Amino acid sequence: MTNPLLETTPLTDFAAVRPEHVTPAIDVLLAEANAALDRAVGPDVPADYDALSLVLEVPVERLGRAWGVVNHLAHVADTPELRAVHAENLPKITEFYTRQGSDERLYAKYKAIAASPAAAALSPARRQALAHALRDFRLGGADLQGEAKARFMALQDRMAELSQAFSNHVLDATDAFAHYATAEELDGVPADVVAAARAAAEAEGKPGHKLTLHFPSYFPVMQYARNRALRETLYTAYVTRASELGPAERDNTAVMSELLTLRAEEATLLGFANAAEVSLAPKMAGTPAEVLHFLRDLAQRARPSAEKDLADLRDFAARELGLTDLQAWDLAYAGEKLKEARYAFSDQEVKAYLPLPKVLDGLFHIAETLFEVRIQPAEAPVWHPSVRFFRIERAGQVVGEFYLDPHARPGKRPGAWMDSARSRWLRADSHQLQTPVAYLVCNFSSPVGDKPALLTHDEVTTLFHEFGHGLHHMLTQVDEMGVSGIDGVEWDAVELPSQFMENFCWEWEVIRHLSAHVDSGEPLPRALFDKMLAAKNFQSGLQTLRQVEFGLFDMRLHTEADAPQRVQAILNEVRQEVSLLPVPAFNRMAHTFSHIFAGGYSAGYYSYKWAEVLSADAWSAFEEEGVLNPDTGRRYRCEILEAGGARPAIESFKAFRGREPSIDALLRHQGMA
Numbered sequence: 135m136t137n138p139l140l141e142t143t144p145l146t147d148f149a150a151v152r153p154e155h156v157t158p159a160i161d162v163l164l165a166e167a168n169a170a171l172d173r174a175v176g177p178d179v180p181a182d183y184d185a186l187s188l189v190l191e192v193p194v195e196r197l198g199r200a201w202g203v204v205n206h207l208a209h210v211a212d213t214p215e216l217r218a219v220h221a222e223n224l225p226k227i228t229e230f231y232t233r234q235g236s237d238e239r240l241y242a243k244y245k246a247i248a249a250s251p252a253a254a255a256l257s258p259a260r261r262q263a264l265a266h267a268l269r270d271f272r273l274g275g276a277d278l279q280g281e282a283k284a285r286f287m288a289l290q291d292r293m294a295e296l297s298q299a300f301s302n303h304v305l306d307a308t309d310a311f312a313h314y315a316t317a318e319e320l321d322g323v324p325a326d327v328v329a330a331a332r333a334a335a336e337a338e339g340k341p342g343h344k345l346t347l348h349f350p351s352y353f354p355v356m357q358y359a360r361n362r363a364l365r366e367t368l369y370t371a372y373v374t375r376a377s378e379l380g381p382a383e384r385d386n387t388a389v390m391s392e393l394l395t396l397r398a399e400e401a402t403l404l405g406f407a408n409a410a411e412v413s414l415a416p417k418m419a420g421t422p423a424e425v426l427h428f429l430r431d432l433a434q435r436a437r438p439s440a441e442k443d444l445a446d447l448r449d450f451a452a453r454e455l456g457l458t459d460l461q462a463w464d465l466a467y468a469g470e471k472l473k474e475a476r477y478a479f480s481d482q483e484v485k486a487y488l489p490l491p492k493v494l495d496g497l498f499h500i501a502e503t504l505f506e507v508r509i510q511p512a513e514a515p516v517w518h519p520s521v522r523f524f525r526i527e528r529a530g531q532v533v534g535e536f537y538l539d540p541h542a543r544p545g546k547r548p549g550a551w552m553d554s555a556r557s558r559w560l561r562a563d564s565h566q567l568q569t570p571v572a573y574l575v576c577n578f579s580s581p582v583g584d585k586p587a588l589l590t591h592d593e594v595t596t597l598f599h600e601f602g603h604g605l606h607h608m609l610t611q612v613d614e615m616g617v618s619g620i621d622g623v624e625w626d627a628v629e630l631p632s633q634f635m636e637n638f639c640w641e642w643e644v645i646r647h648l649s650a651h652v653d654s655g656e657p658l659p660r661a662l663f664d665k666m667l668a669a670k671n672f673q674s675g676l677q678t679l680r681q682v683e684f685g686l687f688d689m690r691l692h693t694e695a696d697a698p699q700r701v702q703a704i705l706n707e708v709r710q711e712v713s714l715l716p717v718p719a720f721n722r723m724a725h726t727f728s729h730i731f732a733g734g735y736s737a738g739y740y741s742y743k744w745a746e747v748l749s750a751d752a753w754s755a756f757e758e759e760g761v762l763n764p765d766t767g768r769r770y771r772c773e774i775l776e777a778g779g780a781r782p783a784i785e786s787f788k789a790f791r792g793r794e795p796s797i798d799a800l801l802r803h804q805g806m807a
């Protein structure tokens with residue numbers, strides 16, 4: 135019996151993959167990978183880059199690709215049978231990668247390669263891949279011995295428990311609240327939200343409308359409810375969740391304190407001054423001081439604009455809404471009303487001008503003009519009839535390929551993403567160049583009747599964003615596993631190429647050519663585009679200060695020795711320093727800050743703004759030299775897209791821009807300079 139997950143054809147036969155293929159294939163590939171790991175660390179394999187790559191990387195890459203197919207299908211073509219085999223195999227896969235990442239004999243082999251005389255002759259990409267491998271072992275505690283090692287492992291377990299407890303408390307506190315509102319109380323709230331609230335109450339056999347603290351219920355009420363007391367009630371419940379102001383069994387105060395204490399202890403064990411230094415070790419930003427300086431600089435530069443945003447809002451709220459003492463629970467409401475008054479246009483109106491085929495043509499045309507490629511439809515087995523496959527060529531050579539799965543359907547996870555199906559690699563076994571393949575997945579609505587699918591401007595931006603990740607993955611010229619394309623790129627720099635592409639969607643000359651009214655064929659009217667552009671920057675000053683507040687708070691928590699005892703005090707100090715908005719003393723935002731206490735963003739929240747600065751500054755080179763200037767495009771392709779993770783992101787950036795990144799372009803693009 136043939137198993138498509140074990141075939142060695144360049145592209146997976148998606149049409150042939152069945153759930154019953156998964157476990158047998160993964161068992162075979164895992165056995166091979168485990169045997170390879172045992173062999174690789176033994177005396178038969180010399181401390182030589184090529185030798186190790188041949189023995190270990192070949193079978194591990196094969197396993198990774200097959201599992202990637204299973205994972206991908208679980209995201210885009212879920213069935214109960216597939217979900218079951220995915221869940222059955224996931225622990226085995228996780229166990230293998232954990233074992234590989236903590237194998238001390240493998241660490242010793244990598245160290246021996248780095249110390250060998252041949253190391254000096256390795257290519258820069260290989261040196262970088264080796265450096266990453268050694269760094270990851272060190273950060274995983276591989277240098278620790280005896281008691282220190284045991285303590286490190288115990289810390290990992292306890293921190294995982296605490297993060298889980300943190301998010302459970304947030305979830306429980308969110309679920310614990312309900313307010314049953316009368317129809318009169320909901321004056322102003324959109325009809326669909328009211329209907330959903332009524333249905334939720336009815337399901338419990340209760341009268342009225344059930345409002346909760348879950349976002350689809352909470353946020354529209356804060357945005358649209360005219361009833362100020364209702365907004366205050368919901369706001370108060372929302373910002374005191376999981377704090378000492380509620381029941382003790384879901385209070386996160388002690389959880390935060392212990393997590394910060396243990397993160398600091400982990401940092402000490404690994405030889406760092408604080409947890410922020412550990413977080414930054416694999417990132418582009420150099421030191422916590424550099425990040426703090428970056429955030430404070432941004433706050434200072436955004437402040438005049440934020441002051442104006444707030445003055446405008448206060449003025450409008452007093453004049454038009456009769457709110458003379460603007461409170462925290464009025465901000466979203468007054469903001470929405472001001473936005474409506476200033477820039478009335480609807481998404482529906484814009485959508486009629488943005489049919490998917492026209493948008494795709496426009497997108498491909500940009501890539502072809504700037505990056506000297508041809509993008510052509512091609513044939514490949516797919517997992518759904520609506521999925522398309524494309525080939526990217528330069529000078530007649532295939533440089534990469536991608537699947538485009540644009541439409542929402544049952545069994546497909548929501549959202550949009552780019553994932554790697556295969557990475558560029560000069561293979562250690564065949565010495566043949568393997569070209570990269572990407573999955574581009576979106577969830578746009580499907581075409582209706584004989585009309586093409588129509589996209590909102592937001593969806594067009596999403597498509598450009600994911601395509602930017604795809605270009606980074608597919609146009610790389612790096613031949614080494616682990617540092618080609620997006621692999622090995624610093625986490626706080628990996629959004630540069632994706633956010634960069636979004637800029638085209640705000641460029642009149644570009645939008646003019648990729649819009650065509652579904653009935654008349656007319657391009658998007660200029661006046662409508664100008665309104666969209668103005669709305670894009672609405673309250674950008676205040677929003678920037680809010681992001682800086684979160685970033686500064688996160689960074690200070692992970693650098694200051696007394697932070698575990700001063701969480702709320704530090705938050706208050708940060709607000710004092712950067713925030714302009716009224717915040718009630720009972721606001722306990724920290725207690726639900728899951729990004730840093732339960733997600734992967736500890737001492738990393740700044741990266742949102744950091745990546746925006748890089749992409750805006752890269753874009754400004756195109757503004758200066760011409761948005762579709764092929765010379766600028768070539769430089770961007772060579773220095774940023776092709777370089778992948780083979781050198782530090784700052785070096786790639788400087789090679790392209792000729793200088794260090796500057797925040798000026800971001801401020802200008804967001805109307806703050």
Ligand SMILES: [Zn+2]
Nearest residue numbers: 599603629632
């Ligand atoms: Zn992204």
